[in-house]
Amino acid sequence: MRVKSLRELLAVGLVAASVGAHAATPPAQPAEGPGGVGDRKATIMKRGLGRAGAPTYAFYAAAPAPEAGRPVAVFLHGWGAVNPQSYGGWIDHLVRQGWLVLYPRFQEVNRTRPSDAPANAEALIKAALDEVATDKEAKPDLSKVALIGHLAGAPMAMDIAGSARKSGLPVPKLIFAAVPGGIASGPKSRGITLTNLDDIAPETLIVAMVGDKDSRAADAASKRLLREASAVPAERKLFVRALSDDHGFPAMTATLAAPAGVDTAFDAGAIKLPPDPKDGPKPPPFRWSAEMALTGEQQTLVSQINAARTDALDYLGFWKTFDLAAAAAFSGSDAVALKGNPRLADMERWSDGWPVKRLFVEVPKPVKAPAVANGQEPARR
Known part of the structure; x- marks a missing residue:
């Protein structure tokens, strides 16, 4: 029986390998445009700013910045995912x-309180x-x-x-909330x-994007964030959901860790950090307090983030959506126009021509103002 079982297992493995070898493959990353590869020849600068104990990692092309400067993307990592290689x-x-x-490495794991x-x-x-304000290559465009x-x-x-204004x-111009939690x-x-x-400034464009796996908490968090940004009109808010698709191999699974994609070229350990000043504020x-420690659930999620691979959900889902949203935000366009862009929801096709499941996109309905009784103003939150 043991030999037979082993043979059966081997047969199942061979069938699975055969199916994987002949299954449709996901769409490739576009060479250019939203979600695309971009400048393949660019040399990427990787710097540690600030001080070693609390650095901000800066990444930019090793070439003169445009006269107005480079657009700035501030990447705020998941709790515990402090190494930029995870993204x-x-x-x-x-x-x-x-x-x-x-x-910015805003967290020292097991030593920083969320508050x-x-x-x-x-x-x-x-x-x-x-x-980096006057750096010839990194120069930021603060607009x-x-x-x-x-x-x-x-x-x-x-x-x-x-x-932002107070600080x-x-x-x-854009807030991109990827799988909020x-x-x-x-x-x-x-x-x-x-x-x-x-x-939050009324002219801000806010996009909340989730996946369809383990989505209940992320959906609720997204809707709360969109709702409580009360000064931002509904037409400047967008909710997007990426859908898992196992039509081919490897399958695309839109989990909580889906926005991550490990690239060891961005390992923090290989980025030189400035020394901590001998003189200065200590x-x-x-x-220590209990809220500093990662929970078991958080540790599991960090492990998933640190093992995430880049796939079509990244470059045709999260990256492309961000690119299109940034273009809309910087040009003064709104979420309604962004939703109407046919490129947004399209996830292209598997290698056999079958369409990949499209993104679900909606502009949330405006929140009705509370009724005013006896001429009194509604209480502020």
């Missing part, structure tokens, strides 16, 4: 499309922009700033946008506390 595929794409990418993370990120972003946030990075992006940061449910709960969302004494 290396996306960062590489952005740089080859001409962006300056800033990746401190937004302020940490704000300080790091401001210092990084000041440091074209986008915030990308994954998981807990999404509510952080919203918080940072809401307080002295440039007001972002990690939002505190109350004053004493773990997670990122939402503050000042009603202060960090406060470390005091």
Whole structure:
């Protein structure tokens, strides 16, 4: 029986390998345009800004920046995913499309409280922009700033946008919330506390994008973020869902980790960091609290992020959607026009001609204002 079972297993394996070898393959990444490869010949600069204990990683092409500067993408990582190599595929794409990418390491794993993370990120972003302001290659265009946030990075992006004017940061034209999560449910709960969302500038374009696997929490978080940015009109908000597709091999699975795509060329360990100054402000004494530690669920998710591969869900889903949204935001267009762009939902075709499942796209309905009784003004949140 054991020999027979082994033979059966081998037969199943051979059949699976045969199916994989003859199955339709996913669409290739376009050479140019939204979601495309971009400048293949570009040499990518990788710098550590600030200080070694709390750096911001900067990535840009090793070539003179345009006279106005490069558009700026601030990448806010998922909780615990502090190494930029976890999102290396996306960062590489952005740089080859001409962006300056800033990746602030706002968290020291198991030593940073979620409540401190937004302020940490704000300080790091401001210092990084000041440091590269006059750099001939990295020079930022502060009129074209986008915030990308994954998981807990999404509510952080919203918080940072809401307080941008007060904190002295440039007001972002686009917030791209990729699979939002990690939002505190109350004053004493773990997670990122939402503050000042009603202060997000009305001209901001906000896109929340999720996958269809493990989607309930991300859907709820997306709708909350879109709803609580109350000063931004509905026509400047977009909800997008990527759909898993197993028509061919390898299958595309739109999980919580889908926006990640590991590229070891962006490993933080290989990026030279500036030394910590001998003279200067010292960090406060470390005091541990339970909310600093990664939960078991967070550790599992970080492991999935650190193992994520780049596939068509990345370059035709998340990357292309961001590229089109940035073009719309920087040109003053809105979410209604973006939804009407036929390129947005199209995910192209498998190698056998079968269409890949299209993105689901909707502009959320406007939130009705609360009824006013006896001439009184509705209470502010």
